[in-house]
Amino acid sequence: MKRFIGFIKKEFYHIFRDRRSLFILFGMPIAQIMLFGFAITNEINNVDIAVLDHSKDATTEEIINKISASKYFSINQFIEKESDIDAIFKKGKVKAVLNFEKDFSKNLIKDHNATIQIVTDATDPNTANTISNYVNAILIQYQSVLNKDINITYQVVPETRMVYNPELKSVYMFVPGVMTIILMLVSAMMTSISITREKELGTMEILLVSPIKPIQVIVGKVFPYIFLSIINAIVIVILSIYIFKMPIQGSLILLALESVLFIITALALGILISTISETQQTAMMISLMGLMLPVILLSGFIFPISSMPLPLQLISNIIPAKWFNIIIKGIMLKGVGIQFLWKETLILIGMSVFFIALSVKKYKIRLE
Amino acid sequence: MSDNKVIQVEKLTKMFGNFTAVNAISFEVEKGEIFGFLGANGAGKTTAMKMLIGISNPTSGKANVAGFDVFTRAEDIKKNIGYMSQKFALYDDLTVKENITFFGGIYGLSRTKIKEKSAVLVEELGLEAVANKLVGALPLGWKQKLSFSVALLHNPKIVFLDEPTGGVDPITRRQFWEMIYKAANHGTTVFVTTHYMDEAEYCDRVSIMVNGKIEALGTPRKLKEQFKVDNMNDVFLKLARG
Numbered sequence: 001m002k003r004f005i006g007f008i009k010k011e012f013y014h015i016f017r018d019r020r021s022l023f024i025l026f027g028m029p030i031a032q033i034m035l036f037g038f039a040i041t042n043e044i045n046n047v048d049i050a051v052l053d054h055s056k057d058a059t060t061e062e063i064i065n066k067i068s069a070s071k072y073f074s075i076n077q078f079i080e081k082e083s084d085i086d087a088i089f090k091k092g093k094v095k096a097v098l099n100f101e102k103d104f105s106k107n108l109i110k111d112h113n114a115t116i117q118i119v120t121d122a123t124d125p126n127t128a129n130t131i132s133n134y135v136n137a138i139l140i141q142y143q144s145v146l147n148k149d150i151n152i153t154y155q156v157v158p159e160t161r162m163v164y165n166p167e168l169k170s171v172y173m174f175v176p177g178v179m180t181i182i183l184m185l186v187s188a189m190m191t192s193i194s195i196t197r198e199k200e201l202g203t204m205e206i207l208l209v210s211p212i213k214p215i216q217v218i219v220g221k222v223f224p225y226i227f228l229s230i231i232n233a234i235v236i237v238i239l240s241i242y243i244f245k246m247p248i249q250g251s252l253i254l255l256a257l258e259s260v261l262f263i264i265t266a267l268a269l270g271i272l273i274s275t276i277s278e279t280q281q282t283a284m285m286i287s288l289m290g291l292m293l294p295v296i297l298l299s300g301f302i303f304p305i306s307s308m309p310l311p312l313q314l315i316s317n318i319i320p321a322k323w324f325n326i327i328i329k330g331i332m333l334k335g336v337g338i339q340f341l342w343k344e345t346l347i348l349i350g351m352s353v354f355f356i357a358l359s360v361k362k363y364k365i366r367l368e
Numbered sequence: 369m370s371d372n373k374v375i376q377v378e379k380l381t382k383m384f385g386n387f388t389a390v391n392a393i394s395f396e397v398e399k400g401e402i403f404g405f406l407g408a409n410g411a412g413k414t415t416a417m418k419m420l421i422g423i424s425n426p427t428s429g430k431a432n433v434a435g436f437d438v439f440t441r442a443e444d445i446k447k448n449i450g451y452m453s454q455k456f457a458l459y460d461d462l463t464v465k466e467n468i469t470f471f472g473g474i475y476g477l478s479r480t481k482i483k484e485k486s487a488v489l490v491e492e493l494g495l496e497a498v499a500n501k502l503v504g505a506l507p508l509g510w511k512q513k514l515s516f517s518v519a520l521l522h523n524p525k526i527v528f529l530d531e532p533t534g535g536v537d538p539i540t541r542r543q544f545w546e547m548i549y550k551a552a553n554h555g556t557t558v559f560v561t562t563h564y565m566d567e568a569e570y571c572d573r574v575s576i577m578v579n580g581k582i583e584a585l586g587t588p589r590k591l592k593e594q595f596k597v598d599n600m601n602d603v604f605l606k607l608a609r610g
Contacts, residue, residue: 006473010462017461017502202455208423209451209528210474211443 003212007220014194015224021190029182029232030239036174037244044130048076049096050088055104063116066142067098072134089121096120096131164249164333175240176328177301179233180321183259184295186229187266188273189287191222195274196283222267229263230256249335258331258345262324265348268355269320275362295321323347372398373432374526374557375420380429382415389415391580392429397573399525402548402558404571408608411577413561414530420559421528422446434525447475450519450527450556454534456511458518460504464495467503468518475522489517509540516547520556527551529560533567545570565601574600576607583607 015021049067053060068075076094079085088094099117101107108114118135120128165172195218198204207217237255240246248255269291277283297303298312299321305313316322323344330336338345375397382390390412397403407413418424420433422442431438434448458467465486472482490499493513503511512532519527529548533541545567552558560571568574569588576584576591584591584607588600595603 003473003476006470010459010466010470013462013466014459201460202453202457203459205423205453205455206451206457207474209421209446209449210471211446211476212474 004216004220007212007216008223011194011221011224015228021194024190025186025228025232028185029178029236032178032182033175033236033239036178037171037240044072044127044134046074047072047096047127047131048094049073049098049131050077050079050085050094051075052079052082052085052097052099054102055100055106057103057105059105059108059114060100063100063139063142064098067135067138070134070138072131085119092121094121095127096135098135169244169246171240171244172246172333173301173329175236175244175246176325176332177299179236179259179328180262180299180301180325181292181295182232182236183229183263183324184266184291184321185287186232187225187263188270188291189284191225191267191270192273192277192283192287193280194225195221195271196277196280199274200279218271222271225267225270226260226263229266230260233259233263246332248332250331251337254338254341255328255331258324258327258341258348261345261348261352262320262327265320265324265352265355268352268359271359272355272362275359294319298322299325301325320348320351323351374399374434375403375559376430376432377420378430380416380419380431381427382412382419382424383427388580390419390426393577393580393582395575395582395585397526397557397559399557400552400555402552402560402570402572404568404574405559405561405577406565406568406574406604407561407577409563412580413577416577417528417530417559417561421449421451447522448525450522450524452515452519452527452529452532454531456508456515458503458511458515461502463502464490464499464506464514467514468521471518472521477522485521489521493517509536509543512536512540513544513547516544520551524556526557526559529558531561531563533562533564541567565599565604568600568604576604578607 051064067073079088085097097119099119101115104114118132120131122128162168273283273286277286298316298319305316327341327344330341373396378394379392380390381392393416405413419426419438420431422438422445426438433445436444468486468489469482490496498506533544548558573587575582591603592598595606597603
């Protein structure tokens with residue numbers, strides 16, 4: 001035991017004396033959560049739009065007021081003719097133009113039918129889509145106010161309710177994702193690098209010739225990273241609660257336990273990577289290419305798995321991050337307990353056992 | 369087994385697939401002896417040594433190190449030997465004292481013992497001024513000497529040195545050999561591999577490996593007489609050229 005404590009102390013010296021690992025350990029989580037939380041967002045806020053109003057009557061004014069009153073849009077300018085639309089998009093600031101037809105009010109009253117054209121800049125398709133949806137929503141609302149007094153016999157009224165994230169904040173989606181990435185990165189990449197470093201420097205050989213057991217070496221090497229990953233997870237949760245006002249609906253204890261489980265899965269992967277790579281560089285490349293990309297692309301964190309082609313959907317099943325992402329979203333956003341997450345939990349446990357067994361098999365206790 | 373024989377090797381063989389890296393070598397090393405283990409690169413020295421220090425399984429044969437069988441008691445062997453590899457293998461980002469403390473701890477020395485030992489060691493090596501500096505900042509020769517001292521920290525019965533003087537200047541090499549003599553005088557057996565044939569002359573006995581076999585074994589003087597040459601370099605050349 002005393003040997004073991006000495007070993008862990010040494011690991012902490014390594015970590016705290018290396019600026020690079022310190023940065024990855026503590027700078028990265030904070031930077032990522034801030035980036036994803038503030039900069040990278042699917043929401044639209046104060047999007048500049050322009051108005052081309054051919055009628056300039058009471059109704060169009062009312063609609064324009066409604067739109068500019070919403071926090072999503074601000075009216076950047078009024079234009080006078082159709083040909084200005086293209087010019088204004090080319091400047092880039094305005095993302096959408098509302099084009100009211102001539103005699104808007106009159107048509108509305110006479111024919112019960114008036115047209116607004118919503119022209120959006122679709123160089124960014126997601127934003128364009130969101131903008132047009134938002135404008136539509138505002139128009140539908142306005143329409144229902146108009147129709148209030150009229151008695152229509154048959155009417156289907158959709159009442160949409162967004163549950164678990166009523167304000168559709170994208171940070172709710174990013175926090176679990178970032179937590180998954182960080183835990184994977186710190187646990188798998190950092191451990192695989194730190195183990196291969198000993199191989200590269202030749203100290204692993206010295207350790208294997210010493211009475212300390214290989215299993216103690218490995219546990220000693222991963223232990224500090226378990227500890228640091230837990231701290232990271234706590235920092236991320238605290239940031240998301242206090243800065244992004246993200247509610248944690250479920251049990252914090254379950255969240256902590258599941259996170260520890262995922263950390264162990266990632267560490268097992270890290271150990272596995274270190275058994276197949278001889279140099280730190282290889283370990284880093286394998287971790288980045290083999291782990292980070294799938295985590296970002298196939299875990300369902302950014303791109304929904306259900307809309308992927310079938311082969312990718314199948315591949316996503318072997319990605320531990322996918323299961324952890326389901327678990328963590330369930331706990332944080334839906335507040336569900338283990339009774340709904342036992343399947344995912346078992347999968348993660350199974351994966352950890354598999355990776356550890358494979359590493360033990362591959363680990364060359366006796367260096368050849 | 370007699371108390372004086374700390375290493376006994378009989379027909380020790382290591383195969384990698386069809387390739388025989390070490391081919392039925394046999395020799396004995398006595399307590400307090402400085403045993404030179406020579407051979408060209410790829411002759412099988414390192415493989416043979418790895419079997420003796422318990423990190424590589426022999427294919428066949430018998431070997432007994434520090435009184436323990438390499439097949440069954442590798443863990444006991446590890447407690448009784450010291451090892452220094454050709455790569456300098458202390459931690460560069462730990463200070464001199466932290467390295468000593470760490471390796472002392474790995475070998476199970478008590479804290480007071482480590483303190484005592486590291487004070488003596490630092491003084492003997494004249495490292496007082498840099499005891500709290502990172503090892504990475506030291507010149508290679510100093511690192512090498514420190515590395516050797518660390519390998520001796522737990523008073524091993526045998527110390528295995530794998531090309532310990534690679535890349536250091538002649539003066540440091542000289543000082544290094546003085547340290548080896550001192551350790552041998554204290555009763556530690558020294559098993560050393562080297563390329564430098566002048567170093568072979570410093571050994572009590574040497575063995576020369578060619579293509580996995582030990583082709584010559586004896587005191588440097590005997591070998592020179594046997595091959596009718598006047599230095600070890602020529603002995604080596606005669607053997608290597610067949």
